[in-house]
Amino acid sequence: MTDTNSKRLDKRFFRREPTLVARELLGKRLVRNINGVRLAGLIVETEAYLGVLDKAAHSYGGRRTQRTEFMYGDGGTLYVFLNYGIHRLLNIVTDTTDVPTAVLIRAVEPTEGLELIRGFRPKTRNDHDLASGPGKLGEAFQVQLAHNGIDLTHSDEWFVERMKPRRSFKIETSSRIGVEYAEEWAHKQLRFYVSGNQHVSRGR
């Protein structure tokens, strides 16, 4: 009966360096409970943001403002920000408190709650594109700024589960998307995705 709990990823998983967490989050199941309905999807694309040294990270240089405050939380905390005035992007904080690193969840393959998800993405024809990008995921799973600070390891609203039968898949890397301004950090291989998966935002 506590079987469902034992599958949930805990603090030990998230309190590690973001590159490791970003890589290992692939194939895990992201779960969102919305008004008693369960939405879920397999994580197929992530990006690591390495904190104070990373010119592409909001926390670069130790920048600590109202917006970035949640990046300084403990591993397993949600960090949500508004991007281009339209999209709400979902991040999971990594490392320990005061180390402002995080993983951006860029795409998932929806597996549960498809009816509801399609309703949140009315213009989307193809199921492959329901959450094939961070902004799309934000809409599909109704990510809100109010979710900032939620603890994934204890919340009933948001959490991540380990899959029981672990399917094998190949992981590919690339530079991160939309961070051309970040100089040498723009080229680092900090984006991870499941090779050949149709729900990835690019390079299918």
Place this chain on the structure above:
DNA sequence: GTGTGGATTATCT
């Protein structure tokens, strides 16, 4: 199939 530009707002300078 590829390229371009408009949308839209919390947050910071």
Place this chain on the structure above:
DNA sequence: GATAATCCACACC
């Protein structure tokens, strides 16, 4: 007042 870890529609090939 400017900026931003994006998406979509529409033009044109």
